[in-house]
Amino acid sequence: MTESQNKDNFLSKTKVSAIAVVGARTLVLGLAGKLLWRLPGDMKRFRAITIGHPVIMGRKTFESIGRALPGRLNIVVTRNKDYKPEGVILAGSLSDGLALAMETMNEEVFIIGGGDLYKEALPFLDRLYLTLVDSDEIGDTFFPDYSQFKKVIKEESREDNGLKYRFVILEH
Numbered sequence: 001m002t003e004s005q006n007k008d009n010f011l012s013k014t015k016v017s018a019i020a021v022v023g024a025r026t027l028v029l030g031l032a033g034k035l036l037w038r039l040p041g042d043m044k045r046f047r048a049i050t051i052g053h054p055v056i057m058g059r060k061t062f063e064s065i066g067r068a069l070p071g072r073l074n075i076v077v078t079r080n081k082d083y084k085p086e087g088v089i090l091a092g093s094l095s096d097g098l099a100l101a102m103e104t105m106n107e108e109v110f111i112i113g114g115g116d117l118y119k120e121a122l123p124f125l126d127r128l129y130l131t132l133v134d135s136d137e138i139g140d141t142f143f144p145d146y147s148q149f150k151k152v153i154k155e156e157s158r159e160d161n162g163l164k165y166r167f168v169i170l171e172h
Helices: 003-013 040-050 059-065 094-102 115-124
Strands: 015-023 028-031 055-058 074-077 089-091 108-111 127-133 151-160 163-171
Touching: 015 040, 015 115, 028 115, 040 127, 040 151, 040 163, 055 059, 055 094, 055 115, 059 074, 074 094, 089 094, 094 108, 094 115, 108 115
Parallel strands: 015 108, 015 127, 055 074, 055 108, 074 089
Antiparallel strands: 015 028, 127 163, 151 163
16 A cells, blocks of 8 residues: 555544533533533543544634643634634634644544534534533533434543533444
């Protein structure tokens, strides 16, 4: 096999995944550019799952984080050609971001937000890593309908500060 064929074969096996914390009933993600929940267990899980992998996010998500996430290739999707944050690679579209991430030949790439990017990425996703929070918080940003992801790979119930939630890993 040529180097090009090896790379094409590897790229076809690269998983594209999304990771998010959402309201279990409403699929709410955030309000006014901020996450609704700060769950220590979820933050540890997010880091453990995404460390060493490319992460793709929208500009607003990057700005809400405030910095590039260490130990990961940070790709920010924006149409603003004058946007020049430190420590990230810019992509003009989700498809450009995925192409950049695939060049790293990493086994998994993560979409980490926001709502519009999750919705656009849904047809490309192989796996979802969701934290489903048992809460009826009100927000203005939502995760898209993911009902086509029916295969439960793993599920674990948790609780932080009286707030119940579940870690769920789903595939098509």
